[in-house]
Amino acid sequence: MKRNIVIATLTAAALATGGTVAAFAAGDDEPTTTQRQTDTSAHEAADHDDDSADDQDDDASEDRTALPDGSLTAAEAIAAALKHTPGTALSVDLDDDGADAWKVSVVKGDGTEYDVRIAPDSGKVLGAQRDTGDDNDADDRAELAAVKGAKTDAREAALAAAHQGTVTEVGLDDDNGAVFWTADTVKDGKHSEWTVALDSGKVTQDRDDD
Known part of the structure; x- marks a missing residue:
């Protein structure tokens, strides 16, 4: 019951100020909205890094005419x-x-x-x-x-x-x-x-x- 009152109070405060709120209660196992957004951003950043690395590998494989240092001329x-x-x-x-x-x-x-x-x-x-x-x-x-x-x-x-x-x-x-x-x-x-x-x-x- 107290939990519902806290959520209702926070929601009302957010609506009154025109903002948003991520409701949570101590002891909840579910991640908060903020946590979910952070996790999503981290995954997107990791995917972007992987794509960049793949692009670099592709560029290196396409330009195979560049001989490594020390190779025979x-x-x-x-x-x-x-x-x-x-x-x-x-x-x-x-x-x-x-x-x-x-x-x-x-x-x-x-x-x-x-x-x-x-x-x-x-x-x-x-x-x-x-x-x-x-x-x-x-x-x-x-x-x-x-x-x-x-x-x-x-x-x-x-x-x-x-x-x-x-x-x-x-x-x-x-x-x-x-x-x-x-x-x-x-x-x-x-x-x-x-x-x-x-x-x-x-x-x-x-x-x-x-």
Whole structure:
């Protein structure tokens, strides 16, 4: 009975002042209105923190081209691949656009081509698989001939492009018969594309790069 009187008194006081009140009685097991609001706010804040952490994890997984400190550079990956499989390196890139392995394409003296995978953390050769594709057309042969007579090889092209950022890929391209190296770099989260001259090693930003 006293409890009802206390609640009624508090309610009347709140209505008279235009405010609200959270009624409770000593010894009640039920949480008060204020407690329920606090608990809800705490859960919402925790959910928000979890969502933010998930977003950060997603961002990190999407940008897998950012190599951890101490990882092998593109030039070092090429050197490791050629030590294992001597020949002419035609390209190097992060396998599947990630940091799982460097993949170096090497053409041996007999014309056979191999994809050599290098661990980016240790430089260990993970495997060398022969490329049995039949796409060795006239353009491919012309590019190979140009590279064999060039002053700048794939490793030197990677070193030259490294002044522009972390090199994630080096390959060959041609424009109206002129063959040159291409290189992709990342710096401060920005990706850029470059061309590297076979004769001089001069680095120029790709005019088609946005």
